[in-house]
Amino acid sequence: MPIRLTALPFLIAVQLTPVADLQNPSVSRGHTLVEAACAACHAVGRFDASPLKSAPPLRDVHKRYPVENLAEALAEGLITGHPGKPEFQFDARDVDDIIDYLKSLEH
Structure with missing residues (x-):
C-alpha cells in the first residue's frame, strides 16, 4: 500500500505536466513565456480550462492551423479584434521557444 501512495503524486505530475518536453530548454522557456503572457485568458497546459471561456486552449491551436504560422504574428505583434486583449511582441528566440512549446x- 505505501508504494501506491508514494507513486500517486508522481503519476499525477506526469499527467498534468509535459515533463519530458519541459526538459528541453526551448520548450521550458516557451512555457514560461506563455504562462506570463497568455495564461490570464488561455489554458496553457494539456488539461486545464481557459480562465476566459471564449479564449481557446493553446493546446488546440494546432487543430486550427500549423503553429509555425504564428511566428510572424508573434514577432510583429499579436493583436486580435476583441477588446481587452493586450498586444504582445516577441523577439526571434522567444518566438522559437513559444512555437516549440x-x-x-500537440502530442
Whole structure:
C-alpha cells in the first residue's frame, strides 16, 4: 500500500505536466513565456480550462492551423479584434521557444 501512495503524486505530475518536453530548454522557456503572457485568458497546459471561456486552449491551436504560422504574428505583434486583449511582441528566440512549446502540446 505505501508504494501506491508514494507513486500517486508522481503519476499525477506526469499527467498534468509535459515533463519530458519541459526538459528541453526551448520548450521550458516557451512555457514560461506563455504562462506570463497568455495564461490570464488561455489554458496553457494539456488539461486545464481557459480562465476566459471564449479564449481557446493553446493546446488546440494546432487543430486550427500549423503553429509555425504564428511566428510572424508573434514577432510583429499579436493583436486580435476583441477588446481587452493586450498586444504582445516577441523577439526571434522567444518566438522559437513559444512555437516549440505549442508543438509540445500537440502530442
